[in-house]
Amino acid sequence: MEATDAMTVIEADGGSNGYDPGLSDEELLHCYRTMLLVRAFDDTCMKLQRSGRIGFSIPNLGVEGMQVGAATALRKDDWIFPCYRNFGMALYHGISPVDMMHNMYGNSRDSAVGRQMPVHFSFIDPIHWVSISSPIGTQIPQAVGAARAFQLRGEDKVCLTSFGDGGTSSLGFHSGLNFAGVWKAPIVFLCQNNGYAISCSSEQQTASESYAIKGKAYGIPGVKVDGNDLLAVRRAVCEAVDKARAGGGPTLIEAETFRMGGHSTSDDPTRYVPKELVAEWAAKDPVDRFERYLGKRGLWKSGDRERIYGECMQEVGDAAKVAQSTDAPGLETIFSDVYADLPDHLRRQGQAAFDLASRRGDAATGGGAFPL
Amino acid sequence: MANLTLVQAVNDGLATVMRDDPSVIVFGEDVGPKGGVFLATENLTKEFGEQRCFDTPLSEDGIIGTAIGMAMNGLRPVAEIQFQDFIFPAFDQIVSEAAKLRYRSGGQYTAPMVIRTPYGGGIRGGLYHSQSGEAYFCHTPGLKVVIPSTPHDAKGLLIAAIQDPDPVLFMEPKALYRSVKGEVPEGHYTVDLSTLRTVQEGDDVTVFCYGAMVPVAMKAAVKAQEQGIGVHVVDLRTLLPLDEEGVLEAAKRTGRVVVVHEAPRFCGYGSEISALIAENVIEYMEAPVKRVTGFDTPFPNTLEHHYMPDERRVLDAIEQVHNF
Numbered sequence: 202m203e204a205t206d207a208m209t210v211i212e213a214d215g216g217s218n219g220y221d222p223g224l225s226d227e228e229l230l231h232c233y234r235t236m237l238l239v240r241a242f243d244d245t246c247m248k249l250q251r252s253g254r255i256g257f258s259i260p261n262l263g264v265e266g267m268q269v270g271a272a273t274a275l276r277k278d279d280w281i282f283p284c285y286r287n288f289g290m291a292l293y294h295g296i297s298p299v300d301m302m303h304n305m306y307g308n309s310r311d312s313a314v315g316r317q318m319p320v321h322f323s324f325i326d327p328i329h330w331v332s333i334s335s336p337i338g339t340q341i342p343q344a345v346g347a348a349r350a351f352q353l354r355g356e357d358k359v360c361l362t363s364f365g366d367g368g369t370s371s372l373g374f375h376s377g378l379n380f381a382g383v384w385k386a387p388i389v390f391l392c393q394n395n396g397y398a399i400s401c402s403s404e405q406q407t408a409s410e411s412y413a414i415k416g417k418a419y420g421i422p423g424v425k426v427d428g429n430d431l432l433a434v435r436r437a438v439c440e441a442v443d444k445a446r447a448g449g450g451p452t453l454i455e456a457e458t459f460r461m462g463g464h465s466t467s468d469d470p471t472r473y474v475p476k477e478l479v480a481e482w483a484a485k486d487p488v489d490r491f492e493r494y495l496g497k498r499g500l501w502k503s504g505d506r507e508r509i510y511g512e513c514m515q516e517v518g519d520a521a522k523v524a525q526s527t528d529a530p531g532l533e534t535i536f537s538d539v540y541a542d543l544p545d546h547l548r549r550q551g552q553a554a555f556d557l558a559s560r561r562g563d564a565a566t567g568g569g570a571f572p573l
Numbered sequence: 574m575a576n577l578t579l580v581q582a583v584n585d586g587l588a589t590v591m592r593d594d595p596s597v598i599v600f601g602e603d604v605g606p607k608g609g610v611f612l613a614t615e616n617l618t619k620e621f622g623e624q625r626c627f628d629t630p631l632s633e634d635g636i637i638g639t640a641i642g643m644a645m646n647g648l649r650p651v652a653e654i655q656f657q658d659f660i661f662p663a664f665d666q667i668v669s670e671a672a673k674l675r676y677r678s679g680g681q682y683t684a685p686m687v688i689r690t691p692y693g694g695g696i697r698g699g700l701y702h703s704q705s706g707e708a709y710f711c712h713t714p715g716l717k718v719v720i721p722s723t724p725h726d727a728k729g730l731l732i733a734a735i736q737d738p739d740p741v742l743f744m745e746p747k748a749l750y751r752s753v754k755g756e757v758p759e760g761h762y763t764v765d766l767s768t769l770r771t772v773q774e775g776d777d778v779t780v781f782c783y784g785a786m787v788p789v790a791m792k793a794a795v796k797a798q799e800q801g802i803g804v805h806v807v808d809l810r811t812l813l814p815l816d817e818e819g820v821l822e823a824a825k826r827t828g829r830v831v832v833v834h835e836a837p838r839f840c841g842y843g844s845e846i847s848a849l850i851a852e853n854v855i856e857y858m859e860a861p862v863k864r865v866t867g868f869d870t871p872f873p874n875t876l877e878h879h880y881m882p883d884e885r886r887v888l889d890a891i892e893q894v895h896n897f
Contacts, residue, residue, distance in 0.1 A: 280646070314679045323678035331645070332678035339670050342635050346642025346650075353598070353624055353648070360642075372662065376635030383630060538676045539714050541683070541738035544767065544814035 207425045207457050210432040211490050215497030222432050224273065226500055231293070232273060232431060233495060234509055236265040236488050239289045241513035242298060243462075245521055246305060246319075250466040254525065255305045257571045259320045263429070263461035264395050265289045266487025268363075270434030271391055271456070274442045275361060280329040282344035282362035284337070285320050286393065286460070290363070294328040298517045302524035314538070315530040318571070338364055338371025341390070345381045348388040348445075359445045361438070363391040367398025369412050378453065382419035385450035389441040390421070392453065394428065395460035396482075400473040416453035428458030429487040432494065458487070467571055532558065577757045580750040582724035583613045583689070586731035587651065589761055591621050594649060597735060599626040601636055601653030601689075610655055611691060611750055637663035637688065641671050644686040649735055657692035657744060658701045664709070671740040672715030684740045687731070692720075693785045693835050694867075694881050695748030699874035705784075705836035705867070710742050711813045711845070717741040717766060718813040722787035724755040726810060729764030737766060746785035753788065767811045769819040775803030778891050779823050781846055782833040783809040786882060790833050793887035802895050812842060817849060824850045828859035829894040833882050838866040860897035863890040 210220045224232070239261050246258035261268070268289030275281065281290055288301065300312070304322050307315035312323045313332070323332035331347075334340065344362035351358045368374055369392060381388050392412045396403060409415055413423030426437040434456050441452035459482035463470040488506070495501035536543060536551040543551075558564075577585060591597045599617055601609070605628040608615030617626035629636050633654055640650040654660045660667070671684040694703035710718050719734055719741055721727040727745070734741035772791060775798075782790040787808050794804035807823045809815065824830050830850060832843035843864040850862055865882045873880050 282642075312679045312681055313677055316679075317677050321677070323681050325681045332674060332682050334670060334673075334677070336665055336669050339638065339665060342638025342666070343642035343645070343670065345635075346639030346644075347646040348642070349639060350643045350646035350648045372634045372665070373638060376630075376632045376638060379630050379632060380635045380639050538680050540717075540814070541675070546814055546817055 207427045208433050208437060209427040209430050210436055211430050211494045215493035217432060217494060220432060220436060222435055228273070229495060229498070229500060232269050233491055233501070234513070235269045235289060235293045236491065237506065237510045238292050238298065238513045238517070239265040239268070241510060241517045242288070242292070242301065245514065245517045247466060249305070249521060255319055257319045258305065258466045259285050259464075260462035260466070261286055261289060263459045263482060263487070264393060266431040266491060267393060267428035267434045267456040267458050269293050270431040271361065271363070271438045273435045274438035275328070276358070277328050279358050280331060280344070280347055280360045282331045282340040282347070282360060283333055284340065284364050284368065285333050285335070286365065286395070287363045288320070288322060291322060291324065291328075291330050296322070296324050296327070296330060297520070299520035299523050300324065302517070302520040303527060306524040306527065307529075308524060308527040309530045310527050311530075314534045338368045338373030340364070341368070341371070341373040341377030342380060345377045345384070345386050345388055348381070348386040349384055351387055352384065357446050359387045359389065359442055361389045361391055361442070363393055365398055366392065366394040366396070366403055366406055366412060367401060368392070369415060370406060378416065378419040378421055378451070381451040382421050385448070387445040387448070388451045389438060389445060390416070390451060390453040391438065392455045393458065394455050395458050396478070397460055397464070397470070397474065399464040399468065411455060413453060413455035421451050421453050423453045423455065425455045425457060428456030429485045429490060431487060431491045459485075574756045574758055576754055577724045578751045578754050579721070579724045579727050579745070580611055580613050582727040582757045583731060583745060584615055585757060586728035587614065587617060588620065589728070590732050590735050591617065591625060593761060596647060597625075597649040597651060598643070599651045599653070600629050602631055602655045603628060604653050609653060611747065613689070613745070614653065633659055633663040634666055637666040637671070640686050640688070641666060641674070641684045644684040644740070645674065645682045649685060651687045651689060651735060654688060654690040656698070656702050657690040657706055658704045660690060660706065667710070667716065667740070667742070668713050672713045675739070676715055683738060685738050687734045687741045687743050689743045689745060691747035691750070692744045693746050693748055694872060694877050695785060697874060697877065700871050703872040703877065705834065707744060707812055708836055708841050711842060715739065716813060717811065718744065719766060719811050720744045720746065720784040721810065722746060722749065722784050722808050723753060724757045726764050726770065728757050729762050730766065730810065732761065733763040733766050736763065741766075744784065748785040749788070764810075767814050767816050769816050769823070770808040770810055771823070772806040772808050773804070775805040775827070777803045777827055778829045778831060778895050779805040779807060779827045780831045780833060780887065780891065781807050781809060781820065781823070783812065786833045786835060789882060789884060790887055792884040793891060796884065796888050797891045802891060804891060820846060820849060821854050825854050825857040828857050829897070830858070830862045831865060831887065831890045831894055832862065833865045833887055835867050835881055837869045838864055839869050841866055860894040863894050865890045
């Protein structure tokens, strides 16, 4: 596969170019439902943010197909080192919307205990979804290190790390791919090329002919795939995962897709994304594409989308209610988990914070409107 | 007991813990067959194989980033940064990632790892082979910062650091690598982190120091004793988390304090010691705290002996606080 040609599978009429994804009907429908669950989660979070119930959210409209397609290639004992616009992979593997909602609210049942902004999920079960950090690309060499650990122990597990087009400019992209190439580490690098890094277009991001071709300089094959074609992404990631598992080393996959919304709930993409571009990509919608494939296989009929999306909205709405009625973390959680054991100076600082609260009342909640 | 230099003690510590724990691996630039530019990792590849002690590409960000991933996935990496001056490409990985991983994941993910790096002047290394950057890292919750000054402590603290559940920056005073020798127990032992070492007791002036400044402070203390000034010399050993109670006790003991470090003064570690004393035990103080430090300049090459605190400068400060 030439790095500049994006591989596709799903044809205009819903055919699959002779490719058999090897997924059962239930698995295919799970893929479909997961994409709609991502949309339901996004739509719900947008409303919660606009009504002031949560502070921030990161929308995924347009990129759900590549997330779910990639997730299908992984086993539960593989590790995912994601970025913040990736959570379709988590939902596919059974991370529950309610656990995600706890993070959106930053409450006491959030795995990050309210310490992170929303969408910075961390999970270890049912799959390792490594705690997300806001700095771009830092997870890439970490994923290589975790993959190296699998390799050194002789385990057949792999890591998949995902990052955006902007992430390819980061220090971590360079060091991560360089180390992985040298070590032949069992890892898949998944570049979610969604057109913009906040407002920076690909033309401003790189002069390279593609992101996929960047692998070549590290001795890593680069594959470019149609990111709105769930099955094409599955095919590319499966091949890369199988190769990595068998000791064949890393692969860089560029999934070409498009972020149909803003960078976040705080962003107005109409200031910098041409309308024509949005219209062009709307015609390539990943859910529409996958529906056609399901229809051809007799797994989809008119009305299914509305019904399933409605179920997803109900599930996510219920999750939001649970999260909203869950208490905020206690003051002591500011001081815990800094170290395995609470050092004396933090014990004293914590005690002083409690003493002050008992003498002068609690601190007032700030406005906290996130500007970006 | 063996009589070892400080760098030999580091090597012995690494080998000891690697024999005990197969999850401990060592990597960095030139640490493999060459044994590191200071030979701190000499013979480790030979004894443990290239799966457990290996060279990496020349990329500090990659060394620390991959170490974090290994640490979260069951290994105990000991990563070497060849000179502390070169650590800054990895600053993001250390400060924003390793140090915050436990906190931001509610303990689901942790980074039990050690970053070993030689720091400090005295080898005519100029701007970029001489710096003492401990203050940057001591401002980082979630990180531990350890600096030994004797062969015994170097081995014992290093083993404790490798066994610690949190990331530890282990800064080795390169000026002392071969200039100090001492008795080092064979086999496994640890020196507890976050404990001070009283180098010598005295009742007139307390000197806080660490790393390569400990022998300098001791020389000055001997000279002071000739004038009848008893100097209480404290080696801080772990800068973060600091044994604050121990520092305050040692300050109260004499009421006269000198802090010595090679790093620049402004926002240096001495500032924290001074503030700690001012906030907590000022009523015991008989004189203002005096800091003896590097200048607030980059580290010079030809004139490094003027830049680094020496016996003259420490003695001068001891006399000033004593005679205040």
